[in-house]
Amino acid sequence: MNHERSKKLFQHAKEVIPGGVNSPVRACKSVGRDPVFIDHAEGCMVYDADGNSYIDYVGSWGPMILGHRHPVVVSAIKATLERGTSFGAPTDLEIELAEMVIAAVPSIDTVRFVNSGTEATMSAIRLARGVTGRDLIVKFDGCYHGHADTLLVEAGSGVATLGIPGSPGVPEAFAAQTISIPYNDTESMNRVMAEKGQDVACVIVEPVAGNMGLVPPEEGFLAALREATQKSGSILIFDEVITGFRVSRGGAQDLYDVMPDLTTLGKIIGGGMPVGAYGGRKAIMDQIAPDGPVYQAGTLSGNPLAMAAGIATLTELNKPGVYAELDQKTDHLVKGLKEAAAASGIPVQVDRVGSVLGMFFRDKPVKNMDDAKSCDLDRFTKYYNAMLEKGIYLAPSQFESGFVSTAHREEQIDNTIRTVKAVMEQLAGK
Numbered sequence: 001m002n003h004e005r006s007k008k009l010f011q012h013a014k015e016v017i018p019g020g021v022n023s024p025v026r027a028c029k030s031v032g033r034d035p036v037f038i039d040h041a042e043g044c045m046v047y048d049a050d051g052n053s054y055i056d057y058v059g060s061w062g063p064m065i066l067g068h069r070h071p072v073v074v075s076a077i078k079a080t081l082e083r084g085t086s087f088g089a090p091t092d093l094e095i096e097l098a099e100m101v102i103a104a105v106p107s108i109d110t111v112r113f114v115n116s117g118t119e120a121t122m123s124a125i126r127l128a129r130g131v132t133g134r135d136l137i138v139k140f141d142g143c144y145h146g147h148a149d150t151l152l153v154e155a156g157s158g159v160a161t162l163g164i165p166g167s168p169g170v171p172e173a174f175a176a177q178t179i180s181i182p183y184n185d186t187e188s189m190n191r192v193m194a195e196k197g198q199d200v201a202c203v204i205v206e207p208v209a210g211n212m213g214l215v216p217p218e219e220g221f222l223a224a225l226r227e228a229t230q231k232s233g234s235i236l237i238f239d240e241v242i243t244g245f246r247v248s249r250g251g252a253q254d255l256y257d258v259m260p261d262l263t264t265l266g267k268i269i270g271g272g273m274p275v276g277a278y279g280g281r282k283a284i285m286d287q288i289a290p291d292g293p294v295y296q297a298g299t300l301s302g303n304p305l306a307m308a309a310g311i312a313t314l315t316e317l318n319k320p321g322v323y324a325e326l327d328q329k330t331d332h333l334v335k336g337l338k339e340a341a342a343a344s345g346i347p348v349q350v351d352r353v354g355s356v357l358g359m360f361f362r363d364k365p366v367k368n369m370d371d372a373k374s375c376d377l378d379r380f381t382k383y384y385n386a387m388l389e390k391g392i393y394l395a396p397s398q399f400e401s402g403f404v405s406t407a408h409r410e411e412q413i414d415n416t417i418r419t420v421k422a423v424m425e426q427l428a429g430k
């Protein structure tokens with residue numbers, strides 16, 4: 001594969017953009033290569049600046065659950081564009097998307113739209129602190145909740161990929177307000193909550209961890225969080241920026257039947273446009289300005305184009321059988337990956353929750369960030385590069401998840417499985 005044009009673009013980008021990218025993981029540093037620059041995409045395919053095509057399992061890091069340029073989403077954006085791009089005043093589209101979110105996500109009574117997942121978690125935490133009058137927050141190692149100051153402690157995703165310890169620029173006094181506990185460690189969580197629970201404003205968690213690779217919650221973990229937070233009067237926040245409308249229509253809370261007080265959303269609900277949201281019980285949400293004292297605002301919040309893309313996406317997802325089809329396709333892929341790995345003799349852990357999948361180069365299951373860090377990262381790098389050269393576009397880090405869309409057909413999934421088989425054999429030296 002020729003990547004000349006991508007190489008040139010990256011050289012140029014580095015002169016004008018720090019690191020050449022507007023989000024760190026895109027730089028592909030940890031897999032020892034330059035990124036490919038994308039020219040366009042269609043369905044489950046992305047096409048780079050050199051004219052190479054790839055089957056896409058990144059899906060813009062989750063939002064593209066219908067694939068790229070889904071006709072219903074494209075025409076909704078076009079129609080809205082004809083009426084204007086931003087007014088800084090309310091529109092009917094905001095009500096429509098809010099109603100769709102409320103109808104689907106069981107614990108949400110009212111919802112506020114923002115522009116990114118980072119803004120959603122940051123605002124939800126401010127609200128939790130405002131409502132409880134407490135400062136401490138509890139999170140879990142390897143969970144990523146965006147890049148707000150208090151949340152960059154033991155964060156997953158790019159922070160884990162690049163091996164950055166916390167982050168310079170976050171005042172120690174802020175980091176000191178955050179307690180981070182190993183994921184799936186109910187015992188440690190109970191100990192911390194027994195000791196400090198009365199000072200804990202909120203516990204925030206990815207109900208299915210997707211930013212240290214895919215790590216599902218162990219039986220009883222989420223229920224234990226619910227119980228401990230109820231006891232201490234702390235707010236439980238499910239960060240469903242990945243899992244919302246992904247692992248099921250009602251998100252992870254519906255799938256595991258554990259109800260948080262607040263939920264953050266993003267990615268899918270914007271249909272590929274920049275959107276985030278936070279919502280929950282009305283009594284808590286009413287504490288936000290203008291009705292309440294907790295301030296949060298946004299010039300472009302509830303942007304009409306983003307609302308239109310979100311409405312179109314959720315409308316498609318409302319059709320019967322969509323999630324069953326996604327499950328079936330992802331299951332097929334996961335089985336194929338397991339068989340390919342087994343045939344090569346390379347130890348891997350493959351798992352999925354709905355249409356999110358994860359693959360770790362490790363011989364034992366991954367339950368937390370320490371497990372994830374002990375994976376064979378050199379082997380992942382070789383795997384990643386070989387897959388890319390054979391036309392499969394994966395997230396460039398062992399600590400990220402893969403996403404299947406409704407646009408992936410059997411043909412492309414079978415092609416992917418054949419490619420994995422060939423690459424695994426190559427890695428095993430067979």
Ligand SMILES: *Cc1c(COP(=O)(O)O)cnc(C)c1O
Pocket residue numbers: 115116117118119121144145146147206210211239240241242266267276
């Ligand atoms: C992506 C992500 C975020 C941050 O969303 P941005 O839109 O990138 O700011 C927050 N939480 C989780 C779980 C995410 O996966």
